[in-house]
Structure formats: structure tokens, C-alpha cells
Amino acid sequence: MSTGGITASDPHSDSALYTALALVMDMDPALVDIVALSLRVSLSAVLTAALIGLPLGAALALWRLPGRGVVIVALNALMGLPPVVAGLGVYLLLSRAGPLGELGLLFTPSAMIIAQVVLVLPIIAALARQLVEELWGEYQEQLYSFGLSRVRAIPTLLWDARFGLITVVLAGFGRASAEVGAVLIVGGNIDGVTRVMTTAIALETSKGNLPLALGLGIVLLSLVALVNGAAYVIGEAARRRLG
Secondary structure: OEEOOEEOOOOOOOOHHHHHHHHHHOOOHHHHHHHHHHHHHHHHHHHHHHHHHHHHHHHHHHOOOOOHHHHHHHHHHHOOOOHHHHHHHHHHHHOOOOOOHHHOOOOOHHHHHHHHHHHHHHHHHHHHHHHHHHHHHHHHHHHHHOOOOHHHHHHHHHHHOHHHHHHHHHHHHHHHHOOOHHHHHHHOOOOOOOOOHHHHHHHHHHHOOHHHHHHHHHHHHHHHHHHHHHHHHHHHHHHHHHO
């Protein structure tokens, strides 16, 4: 089997890892396309989830509205939502018989973005609420003395919690980029259209094309390590700042 001009070796060949490294180092077109789509989908999902989740988390921290406890419990529970369940829910929503079926989003990158937003949003909103609530308890009287209402205090609190919130967003990105079940259900793993790193790894491994699967695995592991490293550095910077 050939991938981007490089022939896939036998599944049991010792050269599979070396061929995988060659695919990565040579920027194999098939590998680059898959990685680029993966990043586009995950970054779009995390950005959307952050734009919704950060204000939502801050609002839950500042206002004691009826049903607030139910929302908080739901968000905490949804942090562990199985990806296949999220994918099934989005599939039913976007299928022809679903309420949004007329949009024709199923088996497109947009459907995968929606599925990842469903997975990442509870994480960002729940953790943002915890961070903002702690700051609100500490600075509430001071902010009131400056004449800031709760609404006007939200940007200030989000900015003050920025280091922790960046770590939260990075955690959301890690969840999105490593997810396979939901995007497989709503994306269909269509070559050149909805094939991302995780679904391509599963497919190529089942086909016996270990070099491409290993190459994508190397890129994915490197990406996860980079995200975790960034989260650690930001966390250390925040601790030094507070210390």
C-alpha cells in the first residue's frame, strides 16, 4: 500500500517505525492533510467552547439563581461524558430525521466541531466557575467598592484568573484532539473530508498500514506533550506570580 509516495511496510516489519519517522520528517502530504484537519477541528471547537464556557462559568460563580445547583451538577457530570454518547446525540440532532437535519452538516468537519464542543464545553465551564468563584469570594467587597456591578466584574475576574483559565482551555484542547468516538460517529472518517488523526490511526492500524498509523501517533503524542508542557509552564508561572 502506498501513502504519499512512501510504500507501507509489512505490519511485522522492523522498518515500520523508521518509515513512520520518515513520513513525519518528510512532511508526507497525506499525513500533513490529516494533521491540519485535526488541528482545524479541535482549535475551532475549543475556541467556540471557550467563548461560551468562560462567561457561563463566571455567571454561575457570581449569581445564585434558581436551578444553579442543578446546572453545576450537570456540568460536573458532563465532564465525564463518554465521547460515543456525545457523538450519538449530535448524530441524532444532525441526521435527516433530526431537528437540524436540513442544514446538511452530518459527515462534515462542522459536525465534528459540534461534537467536540459538546465534550469540551462542560470542562471549561465547570473549571472556570471554580476559579472565578474563588476570586469572587476574595475580591467581592473590593470590586463593589470600585463601583463594579457583577456584570462589569466578570471581565476583571476572568483576566485575573487568566493563567488558570489558559490551563483549563489547554486541558479542553487535549481532550478534543485525542477524541475518537464522537468524531467517528458524526464525521464518518471520510478520506480527505473528515479523517482526523485519531480516526486515521484506528483505520490504518486495522488495514495494516503501520507506518502511517505510527507517524500520526508520533504527531499526536508530540502534540499532547506540547499541550501538557504548556499547561505546566503556565501553572508554574501563575504560582510564582501568586507567591
